[in-house]
Amino acid sequence: MLHTRNNAALTSPGSQGGDELKQVSVAVAIATAGRRDTLSQVLGELVHQQRAPARVAVCPAKPEDADLEAFARLPFKVDVVSGPVGLCAQRNALMRHLSDVDVVLMLDDDFVMEPHYVGECADLFARHPDVVMTTGEVIADGIMGPGLELADAQAKLAADRMPGTERLRDVHNGYGCNMAIRMAPVRAHGMTFDERLPLYGWLEDVDFSRRIAEYGRIVKSQRCRGVHMGVKRGRSPGKRLGYSQVANPYYMWRKGSLSARFASIQMARNLASNFGKMLRPEPWVDRTGRVRGNLLAMSDLVRGRIDPQRARELS
Known part of the structure; x- marks a missing residue:
């Protein structure tokens, strides 16, 4: 108690x-x-x-x-x-x-x-x-x-x-x-x-x-x-989260709730963590899925079609 x-x-x-x-x-x-x-x-x-x-x-x-x-x-x-x-x-x-x-x-x-x-x-x-x-x-x-x-x-x-x-x-x-x-x-x-x-x-x-x-x-x-407690049940699959890690800060910068500096730092930190730990991932983190989501979001960004809502389509 x-x-x-x-x-x-x-x-x-x-x-x-x-x-x-x-x-x-x-x-x-x-x-x-x-x-x-x-x-x-x-x-x-x-x-x-x-x-x-x-x-x-x-x-x-x-x-x-x-x-x-x-x-x-x-x-x-x-x-x-x-x-x-x-x-x-x-x-x-x-x-x-x-x-x-x-x-x-x-x-x-x-x-x-x-x-x-x-x-x-x-x-x-x-x-x-x-x-x-x-x-x-x-x-x-x-x-x-x-x-x-x-x-x-x-x-x-x-x-x-x-x-x-x-x-x-x-x-x-x-x-x-x-x-x-x-x-x-x-x-x-x-x-x-x-x-x-x-x-x-x-x-x-x-x-x-x-x-x-x-x-x-x-x-x-x-x-x-x-x-x-940081319970792992109920969290988004790695690919969805990886996409959001890029798409969400970019979207928030475009609408004005985040500065370009803060959004860039957020994206860079997530990319570095996911790519840096992909070969030796923590058992409780889907680093491979996050990297795939990161790459898809970066591809969408380059093609001008990035949208936070697209995370719903991923699995």
Whole structure:
């Protein structure tokens, strides 16, 4: 079981107290695909939050991705939202469903929060009205390796030590596995995730971040902490992802949400990693498939026909 901490020791300097925290409602939103059991585990961990989310909603890619019987055993209600398949489309469905809350905390279906995450998130948005998006401290990220199990995540959180003071850092973008969005600018400007970034939605978090940055600050919080298990089930096949690694940043540069420098760095980094590791790939990464997708996207780019949507056609 996750550890608990003395709440009094967690009061951030500058906090205005409980009355102010009550003014900000935080809903947890999870878009999911192919991780039925992992999703149920992550939802079960929400019972450890010292401040309960105002609402909890999930949007499964397929009906079988949501275990309704497991949800019914939880001590809180889980709203199951229908939406088209694709991370961006599913996140848009969740934002529409939760449009009446102050903050929507977008989590990956394999992200486990430290018990004070929701409370710290509400506190941050209450104390900093100029902040439109936050992203938390990922103390362990299984995406960089074979992935972590729930027991690993629990152990890492139990051993973690929260910093005594909050030092917000302005950042370029939120990290999609845990990013909280102030809904006021979303409502005011009709903001959505770009559904032309299909399927896994590679860099959709960066695209949305750079567009909402027009209305306020994006910050990283050291006190909103968690573990990204990096579960490999439910991810796009290598060829599809490889195509998106080139097509998506190029598309985002053309529409203006990414600078030419950032898009170029992203593409170059992915190409170097895939080609460099193709002969000795990690067991959990389809480097050959990614290289094939990279090459197809580069060919389409040269011929002037590159389109993020083409990833849907690949397998």
